[in-house]
Amino acid sequence: MPVILKLLTATFFTCLSLAAYGEKLRIVTEPWAPYVYDDNGTMRGLDYETTVIVFQRLGVDVEWQFLPWKRCLNMLEQGHADGALDIFHSHERDALLLYPSEPLSEVEFVLFYANERPHPAQTLEELRNLTVGTSPGYLYGAQFSESSLFHREPAPTHEANFGKLMLGRIDLLVTDRRVAQHVIKALGLEGKVSQAPIVISRQQQFLAVRRGAGMDLLVQRFAAELKRFKHEPAYTALSAKYGGIQTAAEPITLPERTVEQQESSAP
Incomplete structure (x- = not known):
């Protein structure tokens, strides 16, 4: 057959x-x-x-x-x-x-910080002693997840992570670039949050x-x-x-002002 x-x-x-x-x-x-x-x-x-x-x-x-x-x-x-x-x-x-x-x-995990407390990190070393908001169950890659340079603090929801960021309870948060574009508009955070240069992982x-x-x-x-x-x-x-499809070879650009949310799957 x-x-x-x-x-x-x-x-x-x-x-x-x-x-x-x-x-x-x-x-x-x-x-x-x-x-x-x-x-x-x-x-x-x-x-x-x-x-x-x-x-x-x-x-x-x-x-x-x-x-x-x-x-x-x-x-x-x-x-x-x-x-x-x-x-x-x-x-x-x-x-x-x-x-x-x-x-x-494909998603691309990047970091975001509040403009009032900027942390434009280009390497993981620049996150030393800082606290990064994460989502339970998400896989961000071993280099990020196993690093002892900084602290990781999970939040129950994406909105909670952004709230903690704006209140200064975390220094940065990690999420997908394309999701960030959607959340910036939904939460009205234009001009209040920016993306750091470092790319944590692509999955x-x-x-x-x-x-x-x-x-x-x-x-x-x-x-x-x-x-x-x-x-x-x-x-x-x-x-x-839904914003187009980018590949790993194509940089995904965002406005300078940007915010973010999401959970990585095990995913």
Whole structure:
């Protein structure tokens, strides 16, 4: 049997199995605008809308749930969720999760500081004895996460991190560049927060699912359809709608005034 026919057949039976039990694929994620977020009761975002289209083409019904990122990870580990949207690849989770070969997007973690208390760091050494706001469960890379030069202080929400920054309770916070553009406008922090020059890390975001019967082939089909969709005009339009797609080779520019938020996935 040709390989493509095998994949199609396996995916069909995986979807049929879910349907037979009246079940949907349970996907959890944390709001992470502009990748995925709740807009007055309507789910939107570049990665969310892309995933919805891909699963529709595969004939897979999905049940979505927004939760704090650490709870998303716990639900995966406990088997209460089938997958997570916008999660980083981690070898520590390879025994639990399957990742498509095609990523949904790429994030670039950078630092932000309050203009009243500037810390325009260009290296980690310049963060010595400072406190950086982080998000629980996020992976920022070993060099940042394991450094003893500075302190890391988690906050329960992105908004809480920004509040702490403006109150001077932390010196900087770390988050994705594109998310920052969205948050600056939402929180009205134009002119009050700036981005430091240093780039902490760049990481790809995936739709990952728990290992299980037929899931490996479903992941392969998802990757193939995602890659196909990315070459279509519809994806180009979707990308433009949410600020465009940058690659690691392309610098992502922001106005001098900038703020930020988000959580890295394990992701």
